[in-house]
Amino acid sequence: MSIFVDDDTRVVVQGITGGEGKFHTRQMVEYGTNVVAGTSPGKGGQDVDGIPVYDTVEEAVDEEDANASVVFVPPAFAGDAIFEALDTDLDLVVAITEGVPTQDMAKVNKRLSETDTRLIGPNCPGIITPGEAKLGILPGNIFEEGNVGLVSRSGTLTYQVVSNLTERGIGQTTAIGIGGDPIIGTSFVDALEAFENDPDTHAVVMCGEIGGEDEEQAAKYIAENMDTPVAGFIAGRTAPPGKRMGHAGAIVSGSGTGTAESKISALNDASVPVGDTPNEVADHIEDFL
Amino acid sequence: MKLHEYQAKDIFAEAGIPVPESRLASSVEEVMEAVEEIGYPAAIKAQVHVGGRGKAGGIKIATDEDEARQAAEDILGMDLKGYTVDRVLVEAGVDFENELYVGVTMDRSEGKPVAMVSTEGGVNIEEVAEENPDAIAREHIDPAFGLHPYQARKVVFEAGIPRDVAFDVASFLTTLYDLYESNDASDIEINPVMITSDRDIVAADAVMNIDDDALFRHDDLAAMEEDAYENDLEAKAGEYGFDYVRLSGNVGIIGNGAGLVMTTLDLVDYFGGEPANFLDIGGGAKAERVANALDMVFSDENVDSVVFNIFGGITRGDEVAKGINEALESFDEIPKPVVVRLAGTNAEEGMEILNTDLVQVEGTLEDAVQRAVENAQEVSQ
Numbered sequence: 001m002s003i004f005v006d007d008d009t010r011v012v013v014q015g016i017t018g019g020e021g022k023f024h025t026r027q028m029v030e031y032g033t034n035v036v037a038g039t040s041p042g043k044g045g046q047d048v049d050g051i052p053v054y055d056t057v058e059e060a061v062d063e064e065d066a067n068a069s070v071v072f073v074p075p076a077f078a079g080d081a082i083f084e085a086l087d088t089d090l091d092l093v094v095a096i097t098e099g100v101p102t103q104d105m106a107k108v109n110k111r112l113s114e115t116d117t118r119l120i121g122p123n124c125p126g127i128i129t130p131g132e133a134k135l136g137i138l139p140g141n142i143f144e145e146g147n148v149g150l151v152s153r154s155g156t157l158t159y160q161v162v163s164n165l166t167e168r169g170i171g172q173t174t175a176i177g178i179g180g181d182p183i184i185g186t187s188f189v190d191a192l193e194a195f196e197n198d199p200d201t202h203a204v205v206m207c208g209e210i211g212g213e214d215e216e217q218a219a220k221y222i223a224e225n226m227d228t229p230v231a232g233f234i235a236g237r238t239a240p241p242g243k244r245m246g247h248a249g250a251i252v253s254g255s256g257t258g259t260a261e262s263k264i265s266a267l268n269d270a271s272v273p274v275g276d277t278p279n280e281v282a283d284h285i286e287d288f289l
Numbered sequence: 290m291k292l293h294e295y296q297a298k299d300i301f302a303e304a305g306i307p308v309p310e311s312r313l314a315s316s317v318e319e320v321m322e323a324v325e326e327i328g329y330p331a332a333i334k335a336q337v338h339v340g341g342r343g344k345a346g347g348i349k350i351a352t353d354e355d356e357a358r359q360a361a362e363d364i365l366g367m368d369l370k371g372y373t374v375d376r377v378l379v380e381a382g383v384d385f386e387n388e389l390y391v392g393v394t395m396d397r398s399e400g401k402p403v404a405m406v407s408t409e410g411g412v413n414i415e416e417v418a419e420e421n422p423d424a425i426a427r428e429h430i431d432p433a434f435g436l437h438p439y440q441a442r443k444v445v446f447e448a449g450i451p452r453d454v455a456f457d458v459a460s461f462l463t464t465l466y467d468l469y470e471s472n473d474a475s476d477i478e479i480n481p482v483m484i485t486s487d488r489d490i491v492a493a494d495a496v497m498n499i500d501d502d503a504l505f506r507h508d509d510l511a512a513m514e515e516d517a518y519e520n521d522l523e524a525k526a527g528e529y530g531f532d533y534v535r536l537s538g539n540v541g542i543i544g545n546g547a548g549l550v551m552t553t554l555d556l557v558d559y560f561g562g563e564p565a566n567f568l569d570i571g572g573g574a575k576a577e578r579v580a581n582a583l584d585m586v587f588s589d590e591n592v593d594s595v596v597f598n599i600f601g602g603i604t605r606g607d608e609v610a611k612g613i614n615e616a617l618e619s620f621d622e623i624p625k626p627v628v629v630r631l632a633g634t635n636a637e638e639g640m641e642i643l644n645t646d647l648v649q650v651e652g653t654l655e656d657a658v659q660r661a662v663e664n665a666q667e668v669s670q
Contacts, residue, residue, distance in 0.1 A: 020573060020603060076505060096603075098572050101503035102395055103473055106432035109400035125602050137572075137603040139633040154548020155572075159600040159633050160654060180547055182397040209548050212397045235551035238558045239534075239567070276559055278552065279655065 002129035002174045003149070003194040003201075004092060004118065005068065009133050012037040012057060012066035012090075014073055014081050016048050020096075021072035024137050025051065028070075031140040033133040036064040061088045068092040070126065070135045078122060079104030086115050093185070094135045095122035105183040112185060119185025125155030125177035138175070146171015148285055149195035149228075151188055152207035153180045153214070157235060157278070161205055164282040170289065173201045180209060188218035196226050203229050203288040205281055206272070210236035213257040219266035231284035232267045232274040234260045290499045293336045295378045296513050297477075297495035304468050306461065307491045311380040320361035321354070323379035329353060330382035333360040335367070335374040341413075345369055350382060383491050387451065388481035390414045390425070391462060393469040395476070402430040402469065404441070404462055406448040410481035436466040457490050458482075472510060473503030522589060529581045531568055538563025540665045541586035541625070543579075544598040545570050553598045553658060560655075562662030565592045572603040579612025587624050593668035596661035597629040598654060599639075606631045606639025617647040626664040630657035 011028070015021040016038025025048060029035050037052055037060035044055035054060040057069060069090055073081040078097040085093040086108075100122045112119050120127055126136010130143040137155070142163045148170055152158040155177045162175060173195070178186050188206060195201045208215035215234065222230050237260040257263075264274045275281035292300075298308045312323035313336070324331045335347035342348050347369045351357035367374050388411030396403040407425040409417045417424050426448035430436050441459040450458050461482070469477050478496040485491060504511045514527060526533030532547065536554075540562045544550035547569050554564040566589060570582050586595050599609050609631060617623055627648045631639045643650055649664075651657035 024603070075502060099502040101473055101506075102475060102500050103402075103432060103470065103503065106395065106401060110431060110433050139602055142633065152548070154546050154551075155602050156544070156546030156549035156600040156633075157552055159602060160549060160552065163600075163632060182395055183400045207548065209551060214398070217398070233552075235548045235555060237555045238536075238564060239551055239554065277556060277655065 005129050005133045007132045009068050010066045011035045012060040012069045014039050014071045031134045057084050057088050071095040075099035082108050092118045094120045094126050098123045109183050121179040123181045124179035127176045129174045144171035147202040149173050149201040149204040150175040151191035157207050161278045164278050188214050189221045203285050207233045210260050215263040216257050216266040219270040223270035229288040230272045231281050232272045233281045234263045236260050291338045292497045294495050297497035309381040315376045317361040324357045327381045332380045334378045335364050336376040337369050337372040339370040383483045385483035387484040390480045391482050392478035404428045406444050473500045475500045534567040536564050538565045539593040541565045541592035541595040543568045543582045545604045556658040560659050560662045576612035580616035583616040594661050594664035595627045599631050601633030605634050606636035610639035610642035614644050628657050628661045
């Protein structure tokens, strides 16, 4: 089994005629993903490798029965593209675009809360259910079908940990990069909950990083709600304090969250072992299985 | 992008937020000219991006000419937490009765902006947040509608702002939120906002950070960018559009994706080395970008060895390999040993392209980092 995407997912690629959109549509199709349509305003009626292009997402949904979209639209227009997707009641929107202004995402987040659509990203590598479908830019060849779920804030760190797992013959149910931006659609807790409810997921890897307090919230969720074992990794132990995080964040929460230390200790308190290296995370997962 | 205090205050003044009269000065003579125009007492404030400037000796109050000259001599050229002070803001002193803290920032766990007001201004507000969080009133803002006037009043009354200035502080906060939104700020903080004996409100300090991802729609702010950097390498990183942080070690690190680059830093530390920098070339980097990254790291005189850690998704290994070759071929002698680890999209093609006379190639992350740490140790011996 899997979470969020499978063989039946019918995908529209927003921004299919752009360089990245075109390249990764080919990669997705090659992987076996059911890409049924693309959009590119003003280029409706054309096609990309036989995939019909529409001017609007609404047309793509009406004509091709798409139920998920992948957004490859440049940052300046990505917020608008996500709004467009949300207005068609898709089940899932995966926003790959990096560099979407935070205030645009705050508006998207508000709209999202009024819909039933699941948003993954932005600034994420996407989601893959090995052997079935991938929505995004993840390199398909490093994944393998199996029973470990993976959720990560960092794309490239996802690839690293997955390759550590796959090299040992440990496959994955679904892997999701949720994105590292301040405002994202799907959180660790959302993904962990879905993995907990998936009978085929026997263990979960959670890769976090400094900043925000998503990992601390996830630790709380794991302690209270999960039977499936989780192993963690936290990037940024050596990151200089205050360099990347505006200090106002600490004033909002009024607590010392957001550091690697606070995240690691929150996870340890929830009985989640945290690896010092990606390889050690794979060791922990091996122990669970 | 962090704005300097003087840059933020220019923006405030334009929006009608009262700020003290001030002049920017970069020499003792300029400071003396400025105090002559402004009068005493005057505050002389280092313009560098570090918190706690006052405690670190970067802010001094002068009540006469001798003190002004002394302050200018002390502060200009001083090293403030690693940054050399080359400019000061000379500002008229404010005779105040109350000090407030007012801020607007993004609350990432709520996904909404939040306005914050406290009567405990003028001190370390982070400590207040930690020890007495209730002393800071907070109000979340619906980004679709902005800060409603009733919300501004609510947070101001909740904070216990004196009634005779409450409406003025509320309208001050509304202006601040408008600035936050219209400039795509990531946060704005004023600590302290001063209430004078005439019950006027003055922004005595100004912290304003802009969302880099939104600079494309703010030409006016982008024009301030050159002035916003602290050192040559950061300015260079800004020009190239890299996420870059300079650190104190000697192992230069280039990678793609913040999480993986941070992990590489952590592993350098784990294997007994010290990272010299964080450099994320971002997603989908082409050959030229890779060459620029190498140029950045080679220009840091602290760097003794370099490790490239690329796990391609949207980034393609062959492009990266071409970039590395092109950049290194331009040298008669490669300045520092370079270890490369390529995985993911088109990694095999990349490995074939890499010129192994120019770089050392390793198959795993651990091996690459260990080798780079060893290289650095050899070079520094």
